[in-house]
Amino acid sequence: xxxxxxxxxxAAERADSVVAKRVADLDGKxxxxxxxxxxxxxxxxxxxxxxxxxxxxxxxxVRMTKTSASRVADGAMLDALARDCDVVVTAIGD
Amino acid sequence: MNLPAKLxxxxxxxxxxxxxxxxxxxxxxxxxxxxxxxxxxxxxxxxEAAGHEPSDVIITEPVRRRTITAxxxxxxxxxxxxxxxxxxxxxxxLRAMGDPAFTLHGAITSTGGSATLVxxxxxxxxxxxxxxxxxVLGPGARANATVGRAIRLITLNCLGAxxxxxxxxxxxxxxxxxxxxxxxEDENPWQPLHVERGFPPETSTVTVFAAExxxxxxxxxxxTADAILLTLADTMASLGSFSGGQSFVVLAPEHVKILAxxxxxxxxxxxxxxxxxxxxxxxxxxxxxxxxxxxPGDDSAWVHRGNDPEDIHIVVAGGGxxxxxxxxxxxxxYRNSLAVTREIPS
Numbered sequence: 027x028x029x030x031x032x033x034x035x036x037a038a039e040r041a042d043s044v045v046a047k048r049v050a051d052l053d054g055k056x057x058x059x060x061x062x063x064x065x066x067x068x069x070x071x072x073x074x075x076x077x078x079x080x081x082x083x084x085x086x087x088v089r090m091t092k093t094s095a096s097r098v099a100d101g102a103m104l105d106a107l108a109r110d111c112d113v114v115v116t117a118i119g120d
Numbered sequence: 121m122n123l124p125a126k127l128x129x130x131x132x133x134x135x136x137x138x139x140x141x142x143x144x145x146x147x148x149x150x151x152x153x154x155x156x157x158x159x160x161x162x163x164x165x166x167x168e169a170a171g172h173e174p175s176d177v178i179i180t181e182p183v184r185r186r187t188i189t190a191x192x193x194x195x196x197x198x199x200x201x202x203x204x205x206x207x208x209x210x211x212x213x214l215r216a217m218g219d220p221a222f223t224l225h226g227a228i229t230s231t232g233g234s235a236t237l238v239x240x241x242x243x244x245x246x247x248x249x250x251x252x253x254x255x256v257l258g259p260g261a262r263a264n265a266t267v268g269r270a271i272r273l274i275t276l277n278c279l280g281a282x283x284x285x286x287x288x289x290x291x292x293x294x295x296x297x298x299x300x301x302x303x304x305e306d307e308n309p310w311q312p313l314h315v316e317r318g319f320p321p322e323t324s325t326v327t328v329f330a331a332e333x334x335x336x337x338x339x340x341x342x343x344t345a346d347a348i349l350l351t352l353a354d355t356m357a358s359l360g361s362f363s364g365g366q367s368f369v370v371l372a373p374e375h376v377k378i379l380a381x382x383x384x385x386x387x388x389x390x391x392x393x394x395x396x397x398x399x400x401x402x403x404x405x406x407x408x409x410x411x412x413x414x415x416p417g418d419d420s421a422w423v424h425r426g427n428d429p430e431d432i433h434i435v436v437a438g439g440g441x442x443x444x445x446x447x448x449x450x451x452x453x454y455r456n457s458l459a460v461t462r463e464i465p466s
Contacts (some may be wrong), residue, residue: 027136028133028134028135028136029133029134029136029140029157029159030131030132030133030159030160031131031132031133031134031144031148031158031159032127032129032131032132032158032163032195033129033130033131033132034129034144034149034158034192034195034196034273034278035149035277035278036187036188036189036192036200036277036278038184038185038186039185039186039187041185065411079277094223094226094455094456095226095456096223096230096452096456096457097220097456098200099145102128115143116162
């Protein structure tokens with residue numbers, strides 16, 4: 027006898043988003059560096075920082091670290107990065 | 121009974137029961153063991169027992185943006201082999217896992233390979249037949265086995281924690297099939313876990329904890345409190361699982377009798393275990409648990425397991441015979457994931 031069975035899975039909800047406006051270069055810009063707080067994530071960001079300041083006349087750097095690698099960055103942190111920075115680099119180190 | 125025609129899950133037609141079991145395997149919707157095919161009739165019975173509409177939202181996981189409805193919980197509970205009346209326990213455990221303090225996404229995807237330890241307290245233990253005695257951490261009782269399994273299947277099917285996809289556990293552990301115990305409150309001379317955590321004794325609760333596998337703590341001949349505490353603390357201080365995370369200590373009734381006889385209370389046991397479960401900074405550095413080279417003073421600088429004695433949760437469970445307790449370390453090495461307790465609606 028044929029039986030009907032049900033799918034136990036769910037898909038992620040679709041969320042539309044728009045890519046932020048790209049910057050042509052980093053001269054005169056404020057660079058954000060967001061660490062996921064894991065060991066070595068800071069080293070990765072240090073290297074990125076060194077490379078970028080050697081290549082561009084970066085106006086300033088804002089460094090932030092998530093309170094937990096396992097959680098999303100809190101809203102206040104994301105708002106501050108959006109407000110204060112022209113670009114943000116984030117790194118997942120471990 | 122009337123079927124509430126509101127189920128929205130995709131439907132699949134198969135040639136029979138055995139083909140249904142195979143279909144779940146083939147689609148990767150199983151934990152590797154056969155599941156009970158979820159028919160519309162069964163899922164409706166489970167929803168009715170839970171008093172939920174199919175579309176009721178139970179939790180939303182913010183990292184992957186997954187919203188889990190009562191319908192999907194019911195489907196997975198059927199797959200796991202639950203009885204309809206277990207739904208309240210599964211739903212409450214899932215709600216507790218949705219508390220931000222639990223950090224659900226991290227706990228189910230990390231290389232650390234944790235499983236959700238589910239601890240059931242209160243009158244519902246007897247009503248639904250949860251095992252809190254012999255072989256409490258092993259197989260045998262349908263309520264324990266299938267509630268724990270339902271939680272695993274929900275993480276697999278609803279949260280994408282399939283091995284190698286989002287679940288990147290380096291090794292995992294057997295508790296990832298099912299990891300549900302009840303407290304043996306009859307053998308507990310102290311407050312049970314839920315009362316200690318602020319709930320009235322007559323309520324039933326679920327406590328969830330993102331946990332490593334249990335570590336056996338054996339003291340057959342140590343018929344003194346000191347022997348038991350020494351062995352427990354030594355296990356808790358072992359380097360492999362040493363961290364600043366919380367701990368569960370599942371005390372066997374035989375150990376409990378000795379501790380109570382010698383006048384030990386829960387707060388005193390916690391304080392003593394916290395004091396003894398420690399390593400020097402030098403040890404932690406040599407073992408690669410802390411970064412950096414050993415420096416002067418590190419050999420006499422002590423680091424304790426957890427933040428304070430309240431990070432040690434004590435539960436009484438197990439059979440009457442045998443000096444086997446268990447230490448269950450947290451998955452979290454810091455404060456990323458903490459035990460969460462919720463009341464089960466009656």
